[in-house]
Amino acid sequence: MTNTVDGGRTEATLSTGPDDAPVWPSEGRTGPAEGRTGPAEGRTGPERHRGPVTLRRDATRLSTADQRLLDSRLRADWKTKDAWRALRILSEFVEGFDSLADLPTAVSVFGSARVKRGTPEWEMAESLGGALARAGYAVITGGGPGVMAAANKGAAEAGGLSVGLGIELPFEQGLNEWCDIGIDFRYFFARKTMFVKYAQAFVVLPGGFGTMDELFEALTLVQTGKVTRFPVVLMGSAYWQGLVDWMRDTMAANGRIGPNDLDLLCVTDDVAEAIRHIVAVDAALYDGGGLSD
Numbered sequence: 001m002t003n004t005v006d007g008g009r010t011e012a013t014l015s016t017g018p019d020d021a022p023v024w025p026s027e028g029r030t031g032p033a034e035g036r037t038g039p040a041e042g043r044t045g046p047e048r049h050r051g052p053v054t055l056r057r058d059a060t061r062l063s064t065a066d067q068r069l070l071d072s073r074l075r076a077d078w079k080t081k082d083a084w085r086a087l088r089i090l091s092e093f094v095e096g097f098d099s100l101a102d103l104p105t106a107v108s109v110f111g112s113a114r115v116k117r118g119t120p121e122w123e124m125a126e127s128l129g130g131a132l133a134r135a136g137y138a139v140i141t142g143g144g145p146g147v148m149a150a151a152n153k154g155a156a157e158a159g160g161l162s163v164g165l166g167i168e169l170p171f172e173q174g175l176n177e178w179c180d181i182g183i184d185f186r187y188f189f190a191r192k193t194m195f196v197k198y199a200q201a202f203v204v205l206p207g208g209f210g211t212m213d214e215l216f217e218a219l220t221l222v223q224t225g226k227v228t229r230f231p232v233v234l235m236g237s238a239y240w241q242g243l244v245d246w247m248r249d250t251m252a253a254n255g256r257i258g259p260n261d262l263d264l265l266c267v268t269d270d271v272a273e274a275i276r277h278i279v280a281v282d283a284a285l286y287d288g289g290g291l292s293d
Helices: 065-070 072-100 120-134 145-159 188-197 207-222 237-252 271-287
Strands: 002-006 012-017 047-050 054-056 106-110 138-141 161-167 180-185 202-203 232-235 265-268
Touching: 012 145, 072 180, 072 188, 106 120, 106 145, 106 207, 120 138, 120 145, 120 271, 138 145, 145 161, 161 188, 180 188, 188 207, 202 207, 207 232, 232 271, 237 265, 265 271
Parallel strands: 106 138, 106 202, 138 161, 161 180, 202 232, 232 265
Antiparallel strands: 002 012, 047 054
């Protein structure tokens, strides 16, 4: 018996054991199917994905589900459409929970989609993905290009499970070819829940606003006790040092954060050190009874 986890354009087929629990693929992974070339030849025009729906050419629209939900100019829709949107939002949580419920121990990796193959950031992310897989962790990313694709690639080639959580954007991005499991979300907040719920750590590489959003949300959740303390690793000390200095010399110095809040961060350039830190904090959390109700 097989189950297929469908993420739009990336599929992983999972065999099941006697208790119908998925058995994640590890050995024999060969990467993307040979001959995959993208859209069929002769097909032209834009293509958009809205959850399980694919729109092409004249059927596409530039706005996203998040934009339509949050646009205060569309007040006339609030009474007629928002109740139905609530059901769609619920369906995204159900789909995410159901698809990821049997995920092994995992780490979420964030970073810029603009990083090119062959750059130091790409090499670092690919090395990190492989090291996490060899340490027994699945790798979760936003499923896009750049750092996300590099981390997914490293994990997949090392025999680990590579997960991509995509998002509907005004410009079509799509899931990278290294995702074993891919889920396309309409709503950022549903996607954000999956990043936190199924990860034992965050590793953050150089990135832009989206990367900063994920970083500070993680720090806020840990600082306020909304999630059990878990490690947050910043990789690329030259990129992050200015931000860390500002948090220490301005935020902490003015009492806007606590004196120990910066201890939530581990800043390093060494993949091996990042893995050791994650493993050590993970072990201390379980040994110390950090998961008690």
